[in-house]
Amino acid sequence: YAKHSRKNMVQMFESGMDERRLRRQKLAVSLQAAIEQDQLVLHYQPIFRLDSGGIESVEALLRWHSEEHGTVSPLELIAVAEQHGLAHRLNEWVLLQACRQLNRWHQDGFGWLKVNVNISPNIFMDGELAITVRQVLHDTGLDASTLVLEITEDTSMWDTMGSIDTLQELRELGIEIALDDFGTGYSSFSHLRQLPLNKLKIDKSFVADLSTDPRAVSLVKTIISLAESLDMSVTAEGIELPEQQAQLQLLGCQLGQGYLLARPMPVEDMSDLLSQNHHYRFRTA
Ligand code: C2E
Ligand code: MG
Ligand code: MG
Ligand code: MG
Secondary structure: OHHHHHHHHHHHHHHHHHHHHHHHHHHHHHHHHHHHOOOOEEEEEEEEEOOOOOEEEEEEEEEEEEOOOEEEOHHHHHHHHHHOOOHHHHHHHHHHHHHHHHHHHHHOOOOOOEEEEEOOHHHHHOOOHHHHHHHHHHHHOOOHHHEEEEEEOOOOHHHOHHHHHHHHHHHHOOOEEEEEEEOOOOOOHHHHHHOOOOEEEEOHHHHHOOOOOHHHHHHHHHHHHHHHHOOOEEEEOOOOOHHHHHHHHHOOOOEEOEOOOEOOEOHHHHHHHHHHOOOOOOOOO
């Protein structure tokens, strides 16, 4: 009986795998068309200076609602793109759209605004990124210092010297680099010492525990002073509660983003937020 049921389970598991693979294959076909037909959308979430409440930057976040597949999460989108050789085009599309939009906002009088663009790790590693970024900066005429690329530490890419070269090339273009989801991945102190990074983004899991766990407070405190001593700025992700915001302000965290302050939103809403008030500020806690 046990053997029989295990066999059933294996079959169920395998057919589950097939279904998933099939879904991904269909997704990949639709995704390719969506990229070509500009059906993907970027939403933007503001990143605030926690001391003054002013906006520093906006993070571009991919959104896709497909007629066939419904709403597909960006993480699944990225995974599908990577598995089916679409990662380059997807990342280039995001980069170009985000830079074009930032240019429009600059022309509308918000010249101080920056944009943060997420880049998939394997794109980051292939060495052509600097060429793409240079091209996009040239085509859009954007001031390089207003572009921030976010890379996750959730990869072993840090073991290759090539990554350091890529980072250096990117920095030479005048853009900034942020290490995303800091604290959850593979970065070590020696990476932090070697890599020319400008910003650390504290992963939201640490921020979530801030109001309940004294150890999370200690860790965040340590990350902030570590970043300061390495001349990097710190952004806290995933601020959902006033207590978390207050705690981060107390600890001297410079920048923050999260549902409490503002959710990711469509371009039009972001434009409204920017123009409603030149000095838009979140409600201070
Ligand atoms: P990420 O870069 O760490 O982005 C932050 C994620 O946290 C976003 O999820 C955002 O919507 C969400 N978030 C913001 N505030 C809060 C909060 O207060 N609480 C919680 N629980 N979540 C919050 P999203 O948009 O679903 O994106 C997930 C991940 O997908 C991103 O994580 C990033 O790694 C990847 N991603 C999104 N857009 C792109 C893209 O254009 N290109 C690439 N390569 N990756 C992308
Ligand atoms: Mg990010
Ligand atoms: Mg993150
Ligand atoms: Mg992430």
